Amino acid sequence: MTSAADTLLEVARSPLGLLGITLGGYQAGRWLLRRTGDHALAQPVLVAVVVAGGAITLLGVEYADYRSATEIVAFWLGPATVALAIPLHRQVDRLRGFVVPLLVAVVLGAAASISSGVLLARWLGAEQALEETLAAKAATTPVAIALTEPLGGIPALAAVFAITIGIVGAVAGPATLHLLRIRDRRARGLALGAVSHGVGASRMLREHETEGAFAGLSMGLSALAISVLLPVLALLLW
Structure with missing residues (x-):
């Protein structure tokens, strides 16, 4: 006879159970964010990563099985990203006189991101595969994966770098911008979106x-700029 504990474990390991753990972790993060007065470390995505990572480790679930079970979450990331155009539409008047500086900043930022990742890895003695993996670190996760594979990098590790940078930027970005006395709300959003993509935009x-x-806006333009510049800079960096 199957015990209640075994039944509970089977439910937790099921696709519905894994999806529930993921969504529950995110909701726990939102609750923690409210309880801490919007503390920088209480990022819902960070809490969800910790909860889901701990759960699949304890349950002995393979990542491929977890990824398959939570595919619906990945699917809705696309519409959620597109929905970021709604607040931009409301702020379209703020683009006047800012388009040229915005485009220049995005292109230079993308070039600096690619070059700094590669050169830092090289300076530390990393292999070329790691250099190629770090090159697209500031792009959104799907873009980073797509760009890394043709270069010869490690797509799975590129996803880890992109997500980690997104979380770190969301945690430390606003405070850093405040310390640097950057007050223009357009510039603040532009800076964090370019570095921390979706997680930073939500913050x-x-x-x-x-x-x-x-x-x-910066998240989308940066991904485009990195996609265009990376093949060109690859010829110079390798």
Whole structure:
């Protein structure tokens, strides 16, 4: 006879159970965020990663099985990203006189991101595969994976770098911008969206709608700029 504990474990390991753990972890993060007064470390994505990672480790679930069970979450990331255009539409008047500086900043930022990752890895004595993996670190996770594989990097590790940078940027970005005395909400959103993509954009939306709108715009433009510049810079860097 199957015990209640065994039944509970089977439910937890099922696709529905794994999806529930993931969503529950994110909701726990939102609750913690409210309870701590929007503390920088209480990022819902970070809490969800810790909860889901701990759960699948304890349950002995392979990542491939977990990924398959939570595919619906990955599917809805696309519409959620597109929805970032809504606050930008409301802030379209703020683009006047800012388009040229925005485009210049995005292109230079993408070039600096690619070059710094590669050169830092090389300076530390890393293998070329790691250099190629770090090159697309500031792009959104799907873009980073797609760009890394043709270069000869490690796509799975590229996803880890992109997610980690997104979380770190969301945690430390606003405070860093404050210390640097960057007050323009457009510039703040532009900076964090370029570095921390979706996670950073969601954080900046909580800071101010203008910051969130420009973070969403920057996220998309940065991914495009990195996609265009990476093949060109690859010829110079390797």
